[in-house]
Amino acid sequence: MRDWQSQTHVRWHCRYHLVFVPKYRHKVIYGNLRKGIGAILRELCQHQGVELIEGHAMPDHIHLLVSIPPKFSVANTVGMLKGKSAIRIHREYLGRKQNFTGFHFWARGYCVSTVGLEESVIREYIRNQEQEEKRQEQLQFWGPLPPS
Secondary structure (H helix, E strand, O other), X not given: OOOOEEEOOEEEOOEEEEEEOEHHHXXXXXXXXXXXXXXXXXXXHHHHOOEEEEEEEEOOEEEEEEEOOOOOOXXXXXXXXXXXXXXXXXXXXXXXXXXXXXXXXXXXXXXXXXXXXXXXXXXXXXXXXXXXXXXXXXXXXXXXXXXX
């Protein structure tokens, strides 16, 4: 049974898989920043009324599985998450205290897909993304196998 959520006049089960990347896809998400981004995104989601179901930070991108109430658009929610988190990252981890004009952390775009009946598959994908990426790097390192 799905966990349907409700408000006064609506019941919903809206889940989205979001992926967004740092500016120029630099591999800047590691160490304390990696743990801190998770805490920042969880807090922002909770404050906005968005449920953060699953998340994983890779060195050069973020995967999130979120439940967004229908009163919010996906674009506005992603904009809020990226904008507010960029300010907090600059303030808490990169040493900026004020005047954030012209300073960026996230790239402009994002990837979103709706999660339908296969939510468990998406959750598993997010959890295992790091191992899969390492496996792909190893395959590229060794090159294609010669024909037998």
